Amino acid sequence: MTRPTPLPFEKLPPRAFHAPARIRFGDCDPAGIVFFPTWFALANAAVEDFFRDELGLDFHALHATRRIGTGFAHAEADFFAPGLMGDAVLLTPLITRIGGASYGFTMHVHRGAAELLRMQLVTATTNLDTRRPVPIPDDLRAALARYQERCTDGR
Amino acid sequence: MTRPTPLPFEKLPPRAFHAPARIRFGDCDPAGIVFFPTWFALANAAVEDFFRDELGLDFHALHATRRIGTGFAHAEADFFAPGLMGDAVLLTPLITRIGGASYGFTMHVHRGAAELLRMQLVTATTNLDTRRPVPIPDDLRAALARYQERCTDGR
Amino acid sequence: MTRPTPLPFEKLPPRAFHAPARIRFGDCDPAGIVFFPTWFALANAAVEDFFRDELGLDFHALHATRRIGTGFAHAEADFFAPGLMGDAVLLTPLITRIGGASYGFTMHVHRGAAELLRMQLVTATTNLDTRRPVPIPDDLRAALARYQERCTDGR
Amino acid sequence: MTRPTPLPFEKLPPRAFHAPARIRFGDCDPAGIVFFPTWFALANAAVEDFFRDELGLDFHALHATRRIGTGFAHAEADFFAPGLMGDAVLLTPLITRIGGASYGFTMHVHRGAAELLRMQLVTATTNLDTRRPVPIPDDLRAALARYQERCTDGR
Numbered sequence: 227m228t229r230p231t232p233l234p235f236e237k238l239p240p241r242a243f244h245a246p247a248r249i250r251f252g253d254c255d256p257a258g259i260v261f262f263p264t265w266f267a268l269a270n271a272a273v274e275d276f277f278r279d280e281l282g283l284d285f286h287a288l289h290a291t292r293r294i295g296t297g298f299a300h301a302e303a304d305f306f307a308p309g310l311m312g313d314a315v316l317l318t319p320l321i322t323r324i325g326g327a328s329y330g331f332t333m334h335v336h337r338g339a340a341e342l343l344r345m346q347l348v349t350a351t352t353n354l355d356t357r358r359p360v361p362i363p364d365d366l367r368a369a370l371a372r373y374q375e376r377c378t379d380g381r
Numbered sequence: 382m383t384r385p386t387p388l389p390f391e392k393l394p395p396r397a398f399h400a401p402a403r404i405r406f407g408d409c410d411p412a413g414i415v416f417f418p419t420w421f422a423l424a425n426a427a428v429e430d431f432f433r434d435e436l437g438l439d440f441h442a443l444h445a446t447r448r449i450g451t452g453f454a455h456a457e458a459d460f461f462a463p464g465l466m467g468d469a470v471l472l473t474p475l476i477t478r479i480g481g482a483s484y485g486f487t488m489h490v491h492r493g494a495a496e497l498l499r500m501q502l503v504t505a506t507t508n509l510d511t512r513r514p515v516p517i518p519d520d521l522r523a524a525l526a527r528y529q530e531r532c533t534d535g536r
Numbered sequence: 537m538t539r540p541t542p543l544p545f546e547k548l549p550p551r552a553f554h555a556p557a558r559i560r561f562g563d564c565d566p567a568g569i570v571f572f573p574t575w576f577a578l579a580n581a582a583v584e585d586f587f588r589d590e591l592g593l594d595f596h597a598l599h600a601t602r603r604i605g606t607g608f609a610h611a612e613a614d615f616f617a618p619g620l621m622g623d624a625v626l627l628t629p630l631i632t633r634i635g636g637a638s639y640g641f642t643m644h645v646h647r648g649a650a651e652l653l654r655m656q657l658v659t660a661t662t663n664l665d666t667r668r669p670v671p672i673p674d675d676l677r678a679a680l681a682r683y684q685e686r687c688t689d690g691r
Numbered sequence: 692m693t694r695p696t697p698l699p700f701e702k703l704p705p706r707a708f709h710a711p712a713r714i715r716f717g718d719c720d721p722a723g724i725v726f727f728p729t730w731f732a733l734a735n736a737a738v739e740d741f742f743r744d745e746l747g748l749d750f751h752a753l754h755a756t757r758r759i760g761t762g763f764a765h766a767e768a769d770f771f772a773p774g775l776m777g778d779a780v781l782l783t784p785l786i787t788r789i790g791g792a793s794y795g796f797t798m799h800v801h802r803g804a805a806e807l808l809r810m811q812l813v814t815a816t817t818n819l820d821t822r823r824p825v826p827i828p829d830d831l832r833a834a835l836a837r838y839q840e841r842c843t844d845g846r
Contacts, residue, residue, distance in 0.1 A: 229455070250736045251565060251750065252573065256621060257450050257509055258566045258755065263421035270418070271715045274777075285716065286777035290723065295412050300384070302457035308512065311566060312739070312751035354412055357463065405581045406595065406720060407728065411776060413600065413721045426560045429622070440561065441622035445568065466721060467584070467596035539765070567760050567819055573735070576728035605722050610694070612767035618822065664722055667773065 232306045232341035233334060235316070239377040242318050243280040245272035249313040259308035266301060269333045269345055272317035281369035293354040294363060299328055300348035307342045309335075315342065321374040327351050327359040329370055387461045387496035388489060390471070394532040397473050398435040400427035404468040414463035421456060424488045424500055427472035436524035448509040449518060454483055455503035462497045464490075470497065476529040482506050482514040484525055542616045542651035543644060545626070549687040552628050553590040555582035559623040569618035576611060579643045579655055582627035591679035603664040604673060609638055610658035617652045619645075625652065631684035637661050637669040639680055697771045697806035698799060700781070704842040707783050708745040710737035714778040724773035731766060734798045734810055737782035746834035758819040759828060764793060765813035772807045774800075780807065786839040792816050792824040794835055 247268050255261040273296075277285040288294050309315060315337050323330040333345040353360045362370075402423050410416040428451075432440040443449050464470060470492050478485040488500040508515045517525075557578050565571040583606075587595040598604050619625060625647050633640040643655040663670045672680075712733050720726040738761075742750040753759050774780060780802050788795040798810040818825045827835070 248736075248739075250732075251739060251754070252571045252732050252735050254566045255562060256444060256564045256566065256568045257452065259452070261422075261425075261562045262453050262456055263418040263425070263562065266418035266421060267416075267715075267717050270416075270717050271713075274713075274716060278777075284777070286775075289411060289716070290776070297412065297414070297463070298417050298458075298460055300457075300459050301417055302455075303453075304455050305453055308452070310751075311755070312743075312749070403581075403584075405577075406584060406599070407577050407580050407726045409721045410717060411719045411721065411723045416717045418717065422560075422562050425562050426558075429558075429561060433622075439622070441620075444561070445621070465596075466600070467588075467594070566754060567762065569762070571732075571735075572763050572766060573728040573731035576731060577726075580726075580728070599721060607722065607724070607773070608727050608768075608770055610767075610769050611727060612765075613763075614765050615763055618762070 230304055230344055233344075234341070235336045235339045238318050238334060238336075239320065241376045241379070242320060243276055243373070244316040244318050245275040247271065247315050247317060249309045249311055249315065251311050253309075254311045259310060262303070262305065265303060265309070265335065265343060265345070268315075268335075269317060269347065272319065272333065276319050280373060281366070283366060283369060288363075288366075289354065292363070294360065295352040295354045295357075296349050297352060298347055299350040300330075300346070302346040303343050305343045307337075307340060309337065309342055313337050320377055321370055322346075324362070324367060324370050324374065327361055329362060385459055385499055388499075389496070390491045390494045393473055393489060394475065396531045396534070397475060398431055398528070399471040399473050400430040402426065402470050402472060404464045404466055404470065406466050408464075409466045414465060417458070417460065420458060420464070420490065420498060420500070423470075423490075424472060424502065427474065427488065431474050435528060436521070438521060438524060443518075443521075444509065447518070449515065450507040450509045450512075451504050452507060453502055454505040455501070457501040458498050460498045462492075462495060464492065464497055468492050475532055476525055477501075479517070479522060479525055479529065482516055484517060540614055540654055543654075544651070545646045545649045548628055548644060548646075549630065551686045551689070552630060553586055553683070554626040554628050555585040557581065557625050557627060559619045559621055559625065561621050563619075564621045569620060572613070572615065575613060575619075575645065575653060575655070578625075578645075579627060579657065582629065582643065586629050590683060591676070593676060593679060598673075598676075599664065602673070604670065605662040605664045605667075606659050607662060608657055609660040610640075610656070612656040613653050615653045617647075617650060619647065619652055623647050630687055631680055632656075634672070634677060634680055634684065637671055639672060695769055695809055698809075699806070700801045700804045703783055703799065704785065706841045706844070707785060708741055708838070709781040709783050710740040712736065712780050712782060714774045714776055714780065716776050718774075719776045724775060727768070727770065730768060730774070730800065730808060730810070733780075733800075734782060734812065737784065737798065741784050745838060746831070748831060748834060753828075753831075754819065757828070759825065760817040760819045760822075761814050762817060763812055764815040765811070767811040768808050770808045772802075772805060774802065774807055778802050785842055786835055787811075789827070789832060789835050789839065792826050794827060
């Protein structure tokens with residue numbers, strides 16, 4: 227485990243998607259900073275925005291109607307600086323790998339230029355009724371690949 | 382990132398500390414399984430029990446009175462099987478490293494013999510008023526070392 | 537809305553059910569006290585314990601297998617004193633009304649002798665697939681009535 | 692406890708403040724609907740937006756710098772219809788009472804024209820260090836009164 231170095235916001239790919247979030251009073255702990263599990267909940271909310279606004283896919287229909295789960299096989303965060311109540315932050319997902327039944331992405335979280343934390347997440351697609359792995363659906367795979375390419379092109 | 386293999390409960394050190402937890406309805410998501418950030422909240426609760434019941438230290442006084450924070454520099458989880466509502470689980474912390482101003486530990490989560498997930502956590506001790514790193518307090522360091530030794534002895 | 541007066545723990549019915557809970561670091565906000573929505577989550581957890589340990593009914597099977605929901609039509613709390621991290625509290629449900637498709641109960645929360653808050657909750661039983669009201673199932677109705685009687689007898 | 696009747700969105704005062712919120716996957720429970728304590732957390736987030744965007748007051752500085760708490764003495768909700776994942780909702784606070792050291796407000800939650808739930812909340816202003824009641828600060832009192840008047844005028 228080598229500790230990554232914070233990346234200034236301007237070094238992100240210019241065409242990357244950013245999900246805004248506001249740090250709430252109730253997200254913070256008695257130390258006055260974001261309670262760390264909340265960052266993972268904010269990342270999941272950012273993925274919902276990313277699906278709807280960037281990939282053009284309905285995250286909720288994927289689960290409720292198509293019965294495809296997008297649970298995590300792996301979730302990891304390196305914390306560089308604390309988030310404080312009232313902070314406006316941007317969450318930026320970047321695809322790192324598209325496999326058969328899983329895909330990996332980095333989620334950068336910035337407040338202004340400063341990266342507060344970075345998450346590495348691996349999503350496994352499953353059938354929600356059998357709880358077994360299923361291949362990434364074609365429309366999701368294509369949308370992830372297009373986004374990944376756009377981010378790489380723009381560098 | 383090589384994916385770890387689940388460890389059967391009986392392979393844990395015999396003198397390891399176990400914090401019990403019950404998976405609640407409200408911990409679960411529309412997929413009917415534990416919403417993954419909740420596992421990190423349960424790990425933090427297990428650390429509080431570990432401090433009180435195993436290390437003999439008051440986690441809350443550490444923060445509120447001594448003003449020492451035990452925030453995370455790194456948090457990571459590999460998910461092997463989902464937790465379901467009503468599940469009784471045991472969380473087992475094992476110390477992996479005691480540094481100058483941080484310590485690392487693994488948190489195993491079992492339901493019966495099966496490991497559901499495994500977390501790797503790095504805690505950095507800080508001064509809560511300045512938000513700067515401080516050396517691990519002596520009483521905490523000694524207690525962590527004793528527990529680490531006890532777990533190793535017992536193997 | 538007349539504000540109720542805190543009830544000392546010893547005034548509760550002697551045969552009432554008590555669900556223990558521990559206030560966690562992550563349950564508390566930057567003011568250092570329990571973030572108020574968390575009290576409602578703790579109440580729901582206490583109801584799960586009450587079903588299993590007092591009523592002899594499986595709350596989770598009721599939802600997952602029998603597809604009967606026990607959502608709230610009304611939820612209300614009067615806060616008398618704050619909960620602090622590390623506090624051990626007891627939650628005591630007392631049935632106030634058993635109707636056709638809903639039942640009401642009070643949830644007292646005590647730390648030692650002192651009542652910290654009191655909730656008034658109305659649960660409506662629904663079919664989880666149609667989201668329509670259904671009569672309280674017979675086994676639940678009978679168990680609630682027995683518990684209500686036991687609490688009244690003991691006064 | 693008489694159950695209120697849902698109010699169509701167009702019956703709200705025309706100059707009322709509305710805080711938008713999006714229902715997240717992680718806000719929902721295994722019944723597929725918003726876990727009810729989450730509504731109170733969303734109400735608190737709406738109050739933060741209301742302070743910043745309508746009252747022109749910094750909610751977080753109020754707590755962190757001025758050390759004035761705005762905890763709840765009473766919180767209550769009537770649930771009319773469930774919130775579903777992906778829903779876009781609007782939260783509308785309306786001041787009902789401005790007292791010496793507390794103020795009351797209604798929080799309406801609408802999805803489109805339909806009111807999903809209505810909360811009644813009483814905030815008590817306190818000194819965060821002594822945890823004793825303090826008079827509502829003058830700037831907050833004046834801002835609340837102006838907003839209350841604006842909502843009444845507009846009817």
